[in-house]
Amino acid sequence: MxxxxxxxxxxxxxxxxxxxxxxxxxxxxxxxxxxxxxxxxxxxxxxxxVLQPRFVQLLDQLQLRTYIEQLPHSKLKKGAFYHYDKKKGNFDFASMIAGVPYALWIxxxxxxxxxxxxxxxxxxxxxxxxxxxxxxxxxxxxxxxxxxxxxxxxxxxxxxxxxxxxxxxxxxxxxxxxxxLEYEYYPGDLIWFSVKRPPHWGEELQFKITEGHSYITLPKYPDLLQVGVALPRGEWKETQRQGIETFRKEIMHTNKEFYDFAESLVNFKPFVPLQAKNHMVxxxxxxxxxxxxxxxxxxxxxxxxxxxxxxxxxxxxxxxxxxxxxxxxxxxxxxxxxxxxxxxxxxxxxxxxxxxxxxxxxSSKFIKGIRPYILSAAFKTPLFSMIQKKLFVMKNPVAINPEFVFNK
Missing domain, CATH: 3.50.50.60 (FAD/NAD(P)-binding domain)
Structure with missing residues (x-):
């Protein structure tokens, strides 16, 4: 009606x-x-x-940065890539843009x-x-x-x-x-879960590769770590079909900080899948x-x-x-x-x-085997720094009509 x-x-x-x-x-x-x-x-x-430095740059232009940064949040100031527990390279936001040396987690x-x-x-x-x-x-x-x-x-x-x-x-x-759609690309899923953040973790974003899967770990406001497991397309359904035990063991051995979480798992309810999909209309x-x-x-x-x-x-x-x-x-x-x-x-x-x-x-064993060497080599080239800036930093300010700018 x-x-x-x-x-x-x-x-x-x-x-x-x-x-x-x-x-x-x-x-x-x-x-x-x-x-x-x-x-x-x-x-x-x-x-x-996660609101990258490019987002904070935009807030600056709109004069909304102070308003938004008064909200409860964490700051992510640096990141690192690991092969298991061995660091292969790192970066910090301050080296990309001095005025916004962090990403916000709100x-x-x-x-x-x-x-x-x-x-x-x-x-x-x-x-x-x-x-x-x-x-x-x-x-x-x-x-x-x-x-x-x-x-x-x-x-x-x-x-x-x-x-x-x-x-x-x-x-x-x-x-x-x-x-x-003009195009769509869907290589896999990120399977998210959260664990208690250890006091020593700090404000670092971590990417970790193993012989199994890749992981991303971010500090999550106020006192958690948010973890994403990268599974190739279709593997999440197969993982669930096999049961929790195999997945539980992998998580348990990937990072000691995940041990208690993994040990407590009895099913897949604590996990939230997100399609890692690009598309353009x-x-x-x-x-x-x-x-x-x-x-x-x-x-x-x-x-x-x-x-x-x-x-x-x-x-x-x-x-x-x-x-x-x-x-x-x-x-x-x-x-x-x-x-x-x-x-x-x-x-x-x-x-x-x-x-x-x-x-x-x-899902290629060959690529999984050479990933640590690819990452080590990439961090030694200017190309990696250039890619980081393209992702995280707004190259040119957005043309904003003054009518849309707020008074401080």
Whole structure:
């Protein structure tokens, strides 16, 4: 049953970091914007909690850095690559960019709640939780809004000049709008779990390779380590089929800090799989509709830069959308300016992630055997430093309209 109707300038579907940032920026300049979130709240687990220096650079430009860094967080200042317990190389963020010598670890619910609180300061901002989109409304080849199902099962029609899909890698707007992928690369899965952080660990991000699998370990606010096991595509199902014992033994012998966790395992419930998938949508915009973030350009967990890239696209989109509204032109040509600005950098990073994925998600015994030597050699070349900077640091500042910059 169709309930009441709403009229807005912009609908943002998805209340993740990209969607919330876009909603905040548009509300700041007086756009009537509504953010639709299918979940009941912001609770997320193992979802994009590392904010690389490039993200902090963007916050600096928006003058939001102080506001965000007041939130509960940890700082990651350096990283290292290991073959079992032997260090093969290391890096620190201070050597990449002096002004931002760290990455931030902020639990995503805390970050989203902070953006929400800031957005609610503006009277033109609105948000609905438990509001999954069921249908796109189209008229004469232009998307003019959505139909959502509310918690009481009543349908709500929301009309808008522009509808933005910021609803993640499994985007409903991408599916309903018939957007096609340019490419997709899926080498494997990261299987996440958390353990208590030992006092001596410090603020180091660790990548570890073994004769079995690769591991990534990050300090997680407030007192945990988040660990990801890199499994080649299809291996997670086979691992589960074999039972917990084999997987438990591997984890137990990979790092002494994981021993107690592994010893307590009786099933696979403590693990959360995440597809290490890249994809790029062929065309991000249609008349009245735009995709941003993972809906348009999903990045794999390699390098932990997905949130940073998505939010940068949201900032660019805010400027393009505001300009489109001023000109009363919401055509695919105008909205497609977002893709023109953002796609080159993202495609370059996807290629880096693809090459790294071949190394870390391999099932080849030969490649597993030579990985330690590849890493040792890579750290001795300028190429490795260049790749790090491409991943973690924003080369050129984003062109931001002064209207979107907050007062300190």
């Amino acid at each position: 169709l309930g009441k109707q709403l009229q807005k300038d912009v609908i943002v579907v998805g209340g993740g970091p990209a969607g919330m940032m876009l909603g905040l920026l548009l509300a700041k300049v007086g756009v009537q914007v509504i953010v639709l979130e299918s979940h009941d709240n912001f609770d997320r687990e193992y979802r994009g909690e 639990p995503q619910p805390i970050l989203l709640q902070a953006l929400y609180a800031k957005a609610k300061e503006y009277p033109t901002f609105d948000m609905l939780f438990h509001a999954p989109v069921k249908k796109l409304i189209e008229k004469d080849g232009t998307v003019t809004g959505v139909v959502v199902e509310q918690e009481n099962k009543e349908l709500l029609e929301i009309q808008a000049k522009i509808t933005v899909g910021a609803d993640g890698r499994f985007s409903t707007i991408r599916r309903l709008g018939g957007f096609e 062929k065309t991000w915009a249609k008349n009245g509709c735009l995709l941003i973030g993972d809906a348009a350009h999903c990045s794999s967990p390699v390098g932990a830069i997905g949130v940073s890239l998505a939010v940068t696209t949201a900032v660019v989109a805010a400027d393009v959308i505001w300009d489109a509204l001023q000109k009363h032109d919401v055509s695919a040509k105008v909205l497609g300016r977002v893709q023109e600005i953002r796609s080159e950098e993202i495609e370059e990073i996807h290629q880096i992630q693809k090459r790294m994925g071949k190394l870390f998600f391999t």
